[in-house]
Amino acid sequence: MIGHLRGQLLLKKPNLVLVDVNGVGYEVHIPLTSFYDLPAEGEVVHLKIHTHVREDALILYGFATQREKDFFLKLISISGIGPKVAVGILSGAKVEELAEAIAGGDLHKLTSIPGVGRKTAERVVLEMKSQITPFLLAEPAEGAAVSSPSDGLQEDVLSALVNLGHPRAGAEKALSGVLAANACDRTFEDLLRHTLRRLAG
Numbered sequence: 004m005i006g007h008l009r010g011q012l013l014l015k016k017p018n019l020v021l022v023d024v025n026g027v028g029y030e031v032h033i034p035l036t037s038f039y040d041l042p043a044e045g046e047v048v049h050l051k052i053h054t055h056v057r058e059d060a061l062i063l064y065g066f067a068t069q070r071e072k073d074f075f076l077k078l079i080s081i082s083g084i085g086p087k088v089a090v091g092i093l094s095g096a097k098v099e100e101l102a103e104a105i106a107g108g109d110l111h112k113l114t115s116i117p118g119v120g121r122k123t124a125e126r127v128v129l130e131m132k133s134q135i136t137p138f139l140l141a142e143p144a145e146g147a148a149v150s151s152p153s154d155g156l157q158e159d160v161l162s163a164l165v166n167l168g169h170p171r172a173g174a175e176k177a178l179s180g181v182l183a184a185n186a187c188d189r190t191f192e193d194l195l196r197h198t199l200r201r202l203a204g
């Protein structure tokens with residue numbers, strides 16, 4: 004399964020992009036929130052990918068940040084919500100705004116999103132309310148679609164922590180704390196070591 008794409012952004016529309024990866028063009032469906040974070044056409048783009056396989060098609064959904072992708076995966080795990088509806092929900096507001104609406108049971112906010120009826124909104128609140136806390140935190144500034152070398156280093160540290168069994172949301176929070184405290188050298192080893200200490204504490 005494709006989980007990540009890095010390539011030249013050939014075309015971008017509010018709901019679809021075309022990414023050239025080594026001469027192969029991938030069409031990727033995106034939410035409007037990810038569209039706002041895209042670089043200009045012709046530049047390099049990084050997208051987190053969910054590969055959706057159907058009997059008659061293989062469809063790629065892309066996200067500017069891992070958190071958007073994680074939220075999307077939570078949504079499509081709910082009975083009756085498919086990828087198209089989930090992308091529509093993510094297009095309606097930022098992740099933390101959606102999380103606040105879910106945590107507060109704000110059906111009016113959710114049903115104001117095109118394509119989301121009351122029953123769907125109620126189902127989302129019921130299924131996600133108990134697991135919404137990690138999404139309530141504001142998105143870190145480094146979560147943009149175009150990564151700098153430091154972003155790549157942080158992503159490597161987060162990947163290592165997840166592979167060690169730590170939930171990604173908790174790992175992100177701990178790593179942000181380490182970076183904010185400026186408590187170590189910005190090397191992979193030091194960042195990983197200090198973040199593990201923070202998680203253990």
